[in-house]
Amino acid sequence: MTTSSTPAEARAGAILTIDLDAVAANYRLLSERVAPAECAAVLKADAYGLGMVQVAPALSAAGARTFFVAHLEEGITLRALLPEATIGILNGLMPGCAADYAQHRLAPVLNHAGAIAEWAAFCRQQQKRLPAFVHIDTGMNRLGLGPAEVAALIADPSPLGDLELLGYLSHLATADEVDSPLPGVQRDRFRSALDRLPPARASLANSSGIFRGAQFHFDLARPGCALYGINPTPETGNPMARTVRLDARVLQVRHIDSTGTVGYGATHPVSPGTRIATIAVGYADGYLRSLSGAGSVWFGEQEAPVIGRVSMDLITVDITRLPDGAVHPGTLAEVIGPHRTPDQVASEAGTIGYEILTSLGRRYARRHVGGPQ
Ligand SMILES: Cc1ncc(COP(=O)(O)O)c(C=O)c1O
Structure with missing residues (x-):
């Protein structure tokens, strides 16, 4: 064993x-x-x-x-x-x-x-x-x-x-x-x-x-x-408490030094000076492919947009606006949490919060907190 x-x-x-x-x-x-x-x-x-x-x-x-x-x-x-x-x-x-x-x-x-x-x-x-x-x-x-x-x-x-x-x-x-x-x-x-x-x-x-x-x-x-925690009254504020938080790990930080593209399909152009963080979440984890070029993650109070396509196990986000060195291998990015509710992720993905929750991946380390003792 x-x-x-x-x-x-x-x-x-x-x-x-x-x-x-x-x-x-x-x-x-x-x-x-x-x-x-x-x-x-x-x-x-x-x-x-x-x-x-x-x-x-x-x-x-x-x-x-x-x-x-x-x-x-x-x-x-x-x-x-x-x-x-x-x-x-x-x-x-x-x-x-x-x-x-x-x-x-x-x-x-x-x-x-x-x-x-x-x-x-x-x-x-x-x-x-x-x-x-x-x-x-x-x-x-x-x-x-x-x-x-x-x-x-x-x-x-x-x-x-x-x-x-x-x-x-x-x-x-x-x-x-x-x-x-x-x-x-x-x-x-x-x-x-x-x-x-x-x-x-x-x-x-x-x-x-x-x-x-x-x-x-x-x-x-x-x-x-x-x-x-999905908002049952989408026309007004959400009366429900948040129930889910998803933090995904940065695997690598890339400093782009020549013009090129990022990810499958070479859909997103990048130029020298761009910094990219590659994060360990993908469509196999329920981070929907429709979030390609549409979603974003958060490092503290700073937003980092998803650039290029969501792949099976990975996303790439633009961290050029964050201070150099703020993000490194092992840093956790907020994917779902106070800055991005399941309803917001859903709207970026062109779907509903139900689909975001029911797609939550099986490869995550799952922690249930609170509950009956
Ligand atoms: C028959 C039925 N009742 C209740 C519910 C719960 O609906 P909701 O998640 O919108 O509260 C569902 C979910 O789709 C349903 O199919």
Whole structure:
């Protein structure tokens, strides 16, 4: 066995720090905002890239009782972490797998009539009313019962009698667009379906939906991104605490002494006098290639723009404006942090903060700080 006395953080190209106390504070803020409704927590995609194994207990300690993930396998992992929690599987019932959901006490979100029929039949066969949510599509046209299926269920709700109905849910398509009329339209369609279906709890709001006001809260809110510090109100300041910091290491400093270009494709011209720092983060780490010539990193209070293309393991940044000698091999550059939030990196990359977080690389030395003791 090989051993090394050097700490992982010294060996790693970059260090990702995840603040579990900030995640818990975000949960508490959202929870207070939706009270008396319950606040669930969405933990899919490894808690949006932050690490479900660490984030789930932190949220549970902060008071969360209901959790949603996308996949059955994610639910099985989460069940081992939180034996008592209610866990909903947003991607629904995988055909032929009902027994796996029951074994791990996972509640499928039944997204279409066939899934309701399969779960109801499984419940009858087990002679047990097993928990499930029912998803009503009110305008997303992605998952959930469409209008004809909702009408059929209203006409004959008997399959719901075979299962333990934890609630109806629906999902907003434009919750983060302040001027969009669609959230109100979706809410009214949801209400009208609820009025005609057998009574159960209801859940509509994602993170941004929570900030649209109490008429979107129903009984259970389902925030994801805001827990992790993404701004749920992009039209105003971010009310959420920052949860993530990424520092990447300088590998080499180049003093350019003749005219040339930098990086693949020779896209960026450089002239004598330019100084370049080459940093150990690349698209294989989730530093998206679209940040080529568009992103920037920070050394203390000084910004250094990414020049040339982002490559698999490396970026090159222009440090000509920094004092000579300020940056050297081993210096850490702030890639995500107080000067560059995930939302800002996303806007430079032409994407959304969700994609920045869920792409966070597996090669980083990961430090989770705070959290339950
Ligand atoms: C059905 C459903 N509910 C809730 C969420 C959480 O949304 P957000 O991360 O925008 O809060 C998602 C995430 O995409 C979702 O698909």
